[in-house]
Amino acid sequence: MMEKIAHGSDVTHHYLRPKKKFPNVWCAGCGNGIVMGALIRSIDRLDLDKDNVAVVSGIGCSSRMPVYLDFNTLHTTHGRALAFATGVKIAKPNLTVIVITGDGDALAIGGNHFIHTCRRNINITTILIDNRIYGMTGGQFAPTTPGGSFATTAPYGNYEKQFDVVKLAIGAGASYVARGTVYHVQQLEKLIEAGIKKKGFSVVDVVSNCHTYYGRFNKEGDAVEMLSWMKKHAMPIEAVRKIPPEKMKGKFVTGLIHEHDATEFTHEYQMMVDRLAQKEAEK
Amino acid sequence: MKRSGIGKARLLQGNEACVRGALYAGVEFFAGYPITPSTEVAEAMARELPRNGGKFIQMEDEIASIAAVIGASNAGCKAMTATSGPGYSLMQENIGYAYMTETPCVIINVQRGGPSTGLPTKIAQSDTMQARWGTHGDYTAIAVAPSTVKECFEETVRAFNLSERFRTPVTVLSDEVLGHMREMMVIPEKGELEVTERHKPDVPHEWYKHFEISPSFVSPMASFGEGYRYNVTGLTHDEDGFPTANPIEIKNKMEKLRFKIERFADEIHKIRMDMMDDAHFTVVSYGSVSRAARQAVTMARERRIKVGAIQLRTIWPFPDMKLREMFAGVRKVIVAELNMGQLVNEIKRVAPRHTEVFSLARYDGEVMTPHQILEKIREVIK
Structure with a gap:
């Protein structure tokens, strides 16, 4: 047992930047670190060369993650990570491009880029850490904040409606859409791993906890209590398919929710280039 | 470069001449969004880049266009976009990101009347100051300006050269009349005009500093996928590219952004x-x-x-x-x-x-x- 833990820690440290980067900016108990660990282990399992992985992020708590990771890392402007990542991927299609984003970053200010990147089905994996609130600016409501919840900009309860990230991504054309939680870490690792392997645009929506703001404002308790809420309310897609919809009340679906095969952007572009070259040669 | 008509006099539109100039300078990536009166640049790029080994993408807006350009530049491409007033305004935050992260890129701004939607099909030089002060914070901008179709070609080449030489975004201030007028011009032979390539690092990976403060002011630039695994951030950062709150490091960074260009202003003035x-x-x-x-x-x-x-x-x-x-x-x-x-x-x-x-x-x-x-x-x- 001890040996295994030591080995796990070695793997993690192999992918982290040692100098000057720690301690990290996140609150104690934050889900971001759990997602970072899961991402590292899935990259390790896929045996990817660190030099050929690019991690791109926007602005927000979760978007600080690339700074700690020993890859090619691009910490960009608020909401624009997917647009930057699209440029990186098209310029160098052999790079594995992973985007780390939050619910505000990806769905509010970056909502337009999110749907268009889904539509293009470009081979990028997006890990959307969804804590239902703006953490870095101090607890304002986000497009994922449930109706009635409290936030600093919803002091009398949120009267807006929330996005369903999964439905949005499927509707916009993403070829791989999954949801995990920071409680179900082993499942999360597998979902990320499969997302990276998928040739096309992958979205992994990760239900995470912001006990500092969301938990405190909405009386959902500390990190441990919020994690046990996830444990109680997550329903694997396999189970959901077997039960009547009314039994889903208050629960949310996890697992690989949607997958389809569609032509991928950089591949399509290369096909066009090859066709043009062939035409030119025939002349 | 195919079908370039090198050496022959040809009738070219100003916007087309910008595209020819970009191809001459070795452009490898274009991302843009249609906007009058610059759209012909995107259209010509869509035709030319796929058959010249380059990449073209039409993005969902101007913010995404300049973002993709900066991403591609960090992945090693000579990259550009083209726009006009409203699009240039939308790009400003990310142009600031390019200043801060010292990322080379070229923006062709075919100017029209403003403010707001203004005069899409009419001429103006309304972005003279926006090209200098458009994004927030302190930095030194480079903007060049042609007055003929031939100069559209030459200034686009020069914009790429300055951009790669100084690791900074460069704006070409064209205008509606220049962009749409046609004049005869001879495309220069290869080697006739200088073409500057990005200065690459020659140190072992572990010695590399992406934002090194060096006597030559402009630090060499590695690309993603070359083994250097550096960090890029729009937060004020140290020489390694990591966020800093250290007053000395902040001051050094700010002064670098200014002096790496101002010290060499004689090379830039024309x-x-x-x-x-x-x-x-x-x-x-x-x-x-x-x-x-x-x-x-x-x-x-x-x-x-x-x-x-x-x-x-x-x-x-x-x-x-x-x-x-x-x-x-x-x-x-x-x-x-x-x-x-x-x-x-x-x-x-x-x-x-x-x-x-x-x-x-x-x-x-x-x-x-x-x-x-x-x-x-x-x-x-x-």
Whole structure:
């Protein structure tokens, strides 16, 4: 047992930047670190060369993650990570491009880029850490904040409606859409791993906890209590398919929710280039 | 480069000439969003890049376009976009990101009337100041400006060279008339114009600092996928690219952004002078206004008025010292521009005490005519 833990820690440290980067900016108990660990282990399992992985992020708590990771890392402007990542991927299609984003970053200010990147089905994996609130600016409501919840900009309860990230991504054309939680870490690792392997645009929506703001404002308790809420309310897609919809009340679906095969952007572009070259040669 | 028509005179539109210039300079990536009057640049790029080994993408807006350009540049491509006023405004935050992260890229701004949607199909030089101060914070901008179709080609090549040389975004300030007019031009042979390549690091990976503060000011730049695994952030950062709150590191970074360009301003400045040798009066302008200015000056010379023309091909950084020298024997300066007076304040700032500065501003969407300038010359020499 001890040996295994030591080995796990070695793997993690192999992918982290040692100098000057720690301690990290996140609150104690934050889900971001759990997602970072899961991402590292899935990259390790896929045996990817660190030099050929690019991690791109926007602005927000979760978007600080690339700074700690020993890859090619691009910490960009608020909401624009997917647009930057699209440029990186098209310029160098052999790079594995992973985007780390939050619910505000990806769905509010970056909502337009999110749907268009889904539509293009470009081979990028997006890990959307969804804590239902703006953490870095101090607890304002986000497009994922449930109706009635409290936030600093919803002091009398949120009267807006929330996005369903999964439905949005499927509707916009993403070829791989999954949801995990920071409680179900082993499942999360597998979902990320499969997302990276998928040739096309992958979205992994990760239900995470912001006990500092969301938990405190909405009386959902500390990190441990919020994690046990996830444990109680997550329903694997396999189970959901077997039960009547009314039994889903208050629960949310996890697992690989949607997958389809569609032509991928950089591949399509290369096909066009090859066709043009062939035409030119025939002349 | 295929089908480039090298060496042959051909009839080209200003916007097409920008594309030819970009291909000559080795552009590998274009991302853009349609906007009048710059759209022909994107259209020509969509035709040319796939058959010249490059990448083209039409993004969902201008914010995404410049973001993709910066991403591609960090992945090693010579990258550019093209836009006009409203699109240029949308790009400003990410242009600031390019300044901060010292990412080379070129933005062709085919100017139109503003503010807001303004005059999409009419000429203006309304972004003269936006090209200098468009994004928040302190930085030194580079902007170049053509006045003919041939210069559209040359200035685009120069924009790429300056961008790669100084690791910074460079704006080409074109305008609606220039972008859409057609003139004959001969595409230069390969090697005829200088083409600058990005300075790459030659140190072992562990020694590399992506934002090194070096005696030469501009640090070498590795690309993603080359084994250097550096961090890029728009947060103020140290030499390794990691966020910093250290006052010394912050100061060093800010000064680098300024001095890496200002120290080499002589390499960047480019000024054309016509009939300035014995001139007591001069017309200062840039872009398509300079065409009218040259003609007006010729007409005035026929009337024995000792007037010359100065065309700025580099707008930013502003050529303070050079202009001050040129104004040594000049009593009166007319600044002709297609806005309510942006360049004129810069000229007033640099003009010596003996030189009086007059503004000739046109902002009705029409071109500046030689007669209009001639009339102003006759008015101020009285």
